[in-house]
Amino acid sequence: FQGVSSVDIRQVAEQTQVRRYDRDERLFSEADKGQPERESLHILLDGFVKVARRTAAGTGRDKTDERIIAYRQGGDYFAGGLDMLGDRRAVTVTAITRTNVAQVPRQVLLALLARYPEVRQRFSERLQLYRDATAAAYSGVFEPFNLNQLVKVNTASDAEARAGLDSLVRDGVVEGTEVLVIDLDKCIHCNECEEACARRHGHSRMNRKGMVVGNISIATACRQCQDPVCMLCSRAGIARMPSGEVYITESCIGCGICAERCPYDNISIMTLEDEDAAARPAWEQFSSFFKKGAGKERGRKVLPMAAAPGPLNAQQSIDAFGEMRKKLAIKCDLCAGYNNQACVQACPTGAAIRINPTTFFGSTEEILRRRAK
Template sequence: MSEPLREFIKSFPLFEGVELGDMLDAMPNCAISTFAEGEYILRKGEYSDVCHIIVHGEAEAVFGGAEGNPVFREGDIVGEMALLSGLPRVADIRALTSVATLDITRDQLFALMDAFPAIKERLNEIYRRRGLSGQLARIPLFESIPRSFVDDLAAKAELISFKKDEVVFRQGDPADAFYLLRYGFVKVECQSGGKRRVLAYLKEGHYFGEIALLSDERRSATVSAISRAELIKIPKTGFNELLEAHSGVGRTLENAMKKREERNVRVSADSHFAQALSASVDTGLVATKSILIMDMTLCVHCGQCVAACASMHEGVPRLIRKGIRLDSYTMAITSCMHCNDPSCMSHCPTGAISRDPSGEIHHSDICIGCGSCARDCPYGNIAIIELGPEKSGPGETGQKKARVRKKAVKCDMCKGYTFLGCVYNCPTGAAQRVAPETYFKEFST
């Protein structure tokens, strides 16, 4: 990176007070992109694994082509919210002039946030300024509330983040706040009669913690993150003000609370449902994007799914017909699930793993087969294969050494084909690719 650019980056408000050398250590090999006037920097609905800091020029966020769109200038960051949430972009970003941007990948951004609390705080502030009120206003619970009140509530809200498996609160804790899920996934579980029971999972836009506040009791369940999760915490005082000022919200919450309690009783009574719920939530399947399900009532053990996969991928199948049992007859089999928060991307030394605009995760040809992604995948869905010996230069003894080249392989959703080999070649319809969002819909609350 050139010296003028380093100095220029140093002047960005986002990086104010941060030691440049340390910061660049956290984001090595970051790239510069250029966009012509009118060109789209980001497209609505697409997934991406980079966000952009504008180094030169101006860009605007396009919300349905309306006038008065927010304009971003030098030093502004765009695309960071979708990047952090792992969700598709919510708006188009279009260059108003010729634009140059500094591109920061998802992992670099997380590394920056972890290493520099000041950067994290500034990103939260940006979110608070740009998105929090809007996000609160979009939640059905707050639909009937005047925007001014929502803005006040947003000012009182605290933004907190949780890593996978971190506990938000425990059953029996005093109730001190109401929570809204900004992004990520959490699970709700309780202990009763010495048995742990998963009650539900919650995702972006859902809220929790209202039962204990409304009933003025201690927490009735434990809530913990099943992926990286960002929460909006509204303190008890703010929550009580909300209820006092808007009785409608209280009624809505009470109705929701009753429904949740009825549902919890139902879950406790239905062991099959409880088993499937527990398996899908505990293993984090609900936080993925696409699961290969095997219906064992239909499977005839013919192996055609594996044969088709091998045939379409140079003889190396990308699935193993073993996996997570959801219930007696349904299994989520070992095949890439294209997670919302992909662990495999975290430590790739070459940046060979990327997410395409549709959200699928792919390995590129620059993979060196180090195995870091395979170790990080919580489901064992990535395998390292040997590609055969590769000739290299003479060794110390003067003899030519043959180095075995390796590569990571995983389900690529049959890239280049118009169908999924395993599903298309299953004679009984036992193999199906499903979206957890719809497949596990009844597990959410």
């Protein structure tokens, strides 16, 4: 809306409705033809949505299936479901994450475009980009690297590339802000990244094996999501620093709610008691005390994070605290409090790196447009 007067902007804002959609909630469906929601201008304030059409070749109960043909993310916009791809065919749009959408009524938009030809021209150019990307949306072939710094990925087939693009969104990669990836051309499978994590934190918070896209493996580790649903904790056992790191607080009692909420299985629950210690002979337990320190004494493996009670009720005894803290949630917090990240620092070949997925892989629209060229 660059170039639109503040008075007109205010009038548009007064008639604009901001709606919040939960994960998997539909903005509109192919079957809902003629609804005002479909005819409105949708501006994605944040979050991700998928655009799909039904096919007649499905294997579902109704003999139809869904074909994902495009993705949209915060900052994108489209003028209703009938023309968002430029072909006037209906689509179904579903929120992948919690999404905030500003809906500008069709008549308000048309009046604004009639008053400002330059704005209309910009909308037409965006619509042309959607048209150019339509073929790419169906194939989903993409180049997931910064071509100025990294080697271009070689895609074996359209089907493989489409699966890769779908995985980036379905598995929440593009939703993350700090994603640990491993260049398989450099990785020597020494496992030093995991071992360094375990040495620093007492237990590895990552698994180097994960989804593979091209020659990049996306490690199984917390990605510090833009919209972390895991933070809905009644005990404030998980929080976010101003700098963005999501971390486990000392209020955590290991209930597992955050792990259940994480859609990507990047939080695990660790038992603080060493279950193997009780089964070991007394002489072995005694010798391990001197080898590994008091943390192994009487079978208890005390993590640094669990060394202090945290904000529990002052009237509770230490024994009560001990009963509550038999388990603890474990997740990557980007080595908050340290001056480096253990996994990245320890990699001998530089294969392990942290990336911002939108910068590294490109926005979903850039991915599709790249294929269209």
